[in-house]
Amino acid sequence: MNGTGKAFGLKAGEPLADARARVPHLLVEEAAPELEAALLGFIADWCDRYTPLVALDGSDGLLLDVTGCAHLFGGEKALLADVLERLEKQGFCVSGAVAGTPGAAWAVARFGTREVIEPGNEFAALAPLPLAGLRIARETVQALEHVGLTTIADIAGRPRAPLASRYGPELVKLLDQALGQQGDPISPRFATPVVMAERRFFDPIGLVEDIKAVTLSLGRQICEALGRRVEGGRAFELALFRVDGAVQKIVVGTSKPLRDAKRILALFAEKLKADESVLDAGFGYDLVRLAVLEAQADAPDQLSLVGRGRSEAEADLAGLIDRLGARLGIERVGRLLPVDRHLPESQFAVVPAATVREEALSWVGLSGPDLGLGFSEHASAECDRAEPDGAWQELPVDRPLRLIEPAEPVEAVAMVPEGPPLRFRWRRVLYKVVRSEGPERIAPPWWIGASDAPPEHRDGVTRDYFRIEDEDGRRFWLYREGLYQRETGAPRWYLQGVFA
Amino acid sequence: MDRSDNGRDEETCKPDRITELRRRIAGLEGRLPLDTQLGPAPASAASWQGPGNSQGGTSSFTPVPGLEQLDPLFRTSAFLEGGLHEVVTPQSRDAGALSGVAISVIASLLKARDGLVLWVMDQGVLREAGMPYPPGLLRFGMDPARVVCVTARRTEDLLWAMEEGAQCSALAAVVGEVRGASKALDLTATRRLMLRARIGGTPVFLLRHGTEFEPTAAMTRWKAAPHASAPPLLSGQRPHDGLGRAAWTVNLTRNRDGREGHLIVEWSHAARKLAAPAYSLPMVSGTGLRPGPEVLASGRTASGKTS
Numbered sequence: 001m002n003g004t005g006k007a008f009g010l011k012a013g014e015p016l017a018d019a020r021a022r023v024p025h026l027l028v029e030e031a032a033p034e035l036e037a038a039l040l041g042f043i044a045d046w047c048d049r050y051t052p053l054v055a056l057d058g059s060d061g062l063l064l065d066v067t068g069c070a071h072l073f074g075g076e077k078a079l080l081a082d083v084l085e086r087l088e089k090q091g092f093c094v095s096g097a098v099a100g101t102p103g104a105a106w107a108v109a110r111f112g113t114r115e116v117i118e119p120g121n122e123f124a125a126l127a128p129l130p131l132a133g134l135r136i137a138r139e140t141v142q143a144l145e146h147v148g149l150t151t152i153a154d155i156a157g158r159p160r161a162p163l164a165s166r167y168g169p170e171l172v173k174l175l176d177q178a179l180g181q182q183g184d185p186i187s188p189r190f191a192t193p194v195v196m197a198e199r200r201f202f203d204p205i206g207l208v209e210d211i212k213a214v215t216l217s218l219g220r221q222i223c224e225a226l227g228r229r230v231e232g233g234r235a236f237e238l239a240l241f242r243v244d245g246a247v248q249k250i251v252v253g254t255s256k257p258l259r260d261a262k263r264i265l266a267l268f269a270e271k272l273k274a275d276e277s278v279l280d281a282g283f284g285y286d287l288v289r290l291a292v293l294e295a296q297a298d299a300p301d302q303l304s305l306v307g308r309g310r311s312e313a314e315a316d317l318a319g320l321i322d323r324l325g326a327r328l329g330i331e332r333v334g335r336l337l338p339v340d341r342h343l344p345e346s347q348f349a350v351v352p353a354a355t356v357r358e359e360a361l362s363w364v365g366l367s368g369p370d371l372g373l374g375f376s377e378h379a380s381a382e383c384d385r386a387e388p389d390g391a392w393q394e395l396p397v398d399r400p401l402r403l404i405e406p407a408e409p410v411e412a413v414a415m416v417p418e419g420p421p422l423r424f425r426w427r428r429v430l431y432k433v434v435r436s437e438g439p440e441r442i443a444p445p446w447w448i449g450a451s452d453a454p455p456e457h458r459d460g461v462t463r464d465y466f467r468i469e470d471e472d473g474r475r476f477w478l479y480r481e482g483l484y485q486r487e488t489g490a491p492r493w494y495l496q497g498v499f500a
Numbered sequence: 501m502d503r504s505d506n507g508r509d510e511e512t513c514k515p516d517r518i519t520e521l522r523r524r525i526a527g528l529e530g531r532l533p534l535d536t537q538l539g540p541a542p543a544s545a546a547s548w549q550g551p552g553n554s555q556g557g558t559s560s561f562t563p564v565p566g567l568e569q570l571d572p573l574f575r576t577s578a579f580l581e582g583g584l585h586e587v588v589t590p591q592s593r594d595a596g597a598l599s600g601v602a603i604s605v606i607a608s609l610l611k612a613r614d615g616l617v618l619w620v621m622d623q624g625v626l627r628e629a630g631m632p633y634p635p636g637l638l639r640f641g642m643d644p645a646r647v648v649c650v651t652a653r654r655t656e657d658l659l660w661a662m663e664e665g666a667q668c669s670a671l672a673a674v675v676g677e678v679r680g681a682s683k684a685l686d687l688t689a690t691r692r693l694m695l696r697a698r699i700g701g702t703p704v705f706l707l708r709h710g711t712e713f714e715p716t717a718a719m720t721r722w723k724a725a726p727h728a729s730a731p732p733l734l735s736g737q738r739p740h741d742g743l744g745r746a747a748w749t750v751n752l753t754r755n756r757d758g759r760e761g762h763l764i765v766e767w768s769h770a771a772r773k774l775a776a777p778a779y780s781l782p783m784v785s786g787t788g789l790r791p792g793p794e795v796l797a798s799g800r801t802a803s804g805k806t807s
């Protein structure tokens with residue numbers, strides 16, 4: 001309800017029919033809480049230009065912690081005037097206040113006049129305001145009004161104990177918080193950036209080249225700040241505040257702590273190249289901010305005369321992974337992590353390369369005997385000695401080179417229920433099995449595979465794997481799901497892998 | 501200038517111009533070392549010269565352990581130098597043979613080179629042929645920890661990622677897998693990849709599922725097909741006696757650095773190397789004998805199909 005409605009004597013909570021009867025030309029819109037919340041989110045984004053600490057306050061308010069920011073806008077009074085004026089220009093109906101405590105600011109913004117409460121004057125400012133200004137429940141307000149207490153001044157002077165015992169401890173706590181006698185932290189929407197740098201423009205900018213130039217110079221500033229902290233950034237955010245109030249944010253992550261303005265710019269440039277639609281300049285941006293969301297200790301490398309090539313290659317690799325991640329998405333650049341599980345498809349995981357630690361990726365030595373990887377003398381000696389045809393049988397190639405996930409169902413015909421397939425149809429082509437090896441029985445872990453589990457529960461069913469070769473020499477990995485007559489009446493077949 | 505003048509002009513400078521043009525084409529295709537691309541040269545320079553021959557004309561050959569079987573086809577150590585190699589298979593369902601040929605080469609290469617492998621795949625390959633399976637790679641002697649795998653949404657992204665990888669000094673090899681023909685992956689794209697690989701000194705492998713005749717600027721193109729893992733069954737054998745070594749029919753249909761050829765190879769699991777099939781004679785003659793460059797050059801003009 002806006003001011004005009006109030007002037008006609010309408011009240012929130014009134015039946016619509018009554019209101020229409022009194023004001024026939026009343027305009028009514030249905031409430032859309034999700035849209036309102038989204039709009040409030042946009043306004044909060046916009047308010048990021050004043051302070052990084054913006055908190056949502058209920059469904060209709062915003063709390064800005066302007067500690068240490070006000071002087072940038074010419075003092076608290078000028079700041080408040082600037083916020084309200086700009087929002088009003090955008091067509092919002094706003095009221096606001098600045099105070100030393102969130103509670104006092106809340107009350108004055110809603111029930112008082114637009115003003116700045118100096119620290120220490122909270123009581124004087126709050127005293128004439130109605131009790132609802134204390135952020136207390138409606139029932140408590142009504143209960144207090146019943147006994148004739150209507151303003152904050154009425155209860156502020158009274159003994160605390162009877163108030164608390166009658167109306168609950170919440171009332172006293174909120175009163176103390178409003179008066180600054182008790183702490184009242186606000187919870188901002190986003191974590192405060194570690195380091196940030198921003199630039200405002202009198203004349204909005206919109207060209208990609210301009211934005212890049214600004215990003216580079218902001219990058220230099222934050223790199224200097226990071227250098228003082230002996231840290232490097234792991235996640236950077238470029239926030240572009242458009243003249244019309246929209247805020248666009250681009251986030252890039254890195255695999256190693258980064259403190260190089262040019263490389264930061266290159267990551268953002270990749271991101272922009274990958275998707276031009278990220279940037280919609282419209283009428284231009286009047287504020288550009290570069291923030292480090294996450295930082296990590298990064299001591300400068302000790303330069304060494306011998307090991308120089310290696311560290312350069314490492315940096316080269318980290319740079320490559322960052323560039324790929326920035327353009328394609330960090331989750332699309334992965335490393336293969338071993339997972340100690342029993343079922344073949346869960347024995348590995350693809351984890352983002354930017355987050356993985358090199359030590360976690362130790363595959364060698366996991367699968368039973370050491371397979372003689374790399375260049376150890378032992379391995380090469382064995383290669384020379386080993387009679388190829390003899391040793392090969394001791395270490396069978398029992399796992400496929402490619403895994404089809406999820407396994408694809410095939411129609412198979414077997415001679416005996418427990419035996420290998422004779423023929424099967426995969427992707428509408430019939431294959432005749434010429435050679436086969438198996439079964440290799442892979443049962444689910446005992447704590448999952450109760451024999452009375454329903455057969456649809458895939459984890460709970462034993463699999464018999466066969467390695468087969470067709471007439472043309474294609475080698476596949478098939479399994480039969482379920483033990484015949486013990487777990488299932490009609491076993492199904494799946495193709496899970498392709499051998500070399 | 502009238503026509504006859506024009507014609508006479510062409511007549512006089514014909515041999516020089518043709519030589520010059522040939523040299524320029526050779527330079528564009530990256531067949532000549534960069535420093536001799538545009539300088540004056542005798543007419544014989546238009547004949548084939550291998551890459552990496554910048555010191556005179558002596559061909560240097562460093563065998564890659566494990567790939568001795570392929571040596572007779574090459575006159576230089578093609579896999580150790582930067583270059584684009586293609587492995588193709590006409591049918592998607594032969595992904596196993598394709599991966600087998602490629603991974604046996606890459607696994608051998610990884611023992612000779614330091615660094616990681618960048619493995620880029622498009623969505624089609626992931627859907628039709630699945631992921632490379634780390635335990636399977638491990639059994640091929642390739643450490644899955646050395647793989648950085650990237651899935652690309654579009655072919656353009658895949659090519660970009662491969663080019664970025666080819667320029668990175670920390671990589672031992674770059675592998676790109678695509679399924680089917682793509683407009684973005686044309687002759688120009690392969691030429692770009694080839695140049696990047698040449699400049700970066702990184703071997704780049706392009707695995708193409710379900711295509712065979714797409715134009716390419718690659719150094720080599722291998723057509724992989726499955727092959728029975730053991731000799732045909734004798735009368736006394738039962739059909740379910742087990743499989744032999746992984747074997748493939750490999751058709752080297754393009755080779756800028758040696759000659760074409762057709763051979764059947766097996767992966768010897770114990771020795772971690774490509775080997776001739778145990779039960780048949782090698783299809784390429786001259787295994788173990790390294791012919792001189794002039795023999796190779798003449799063999800190449802005679803289409804190189806010796807069987």
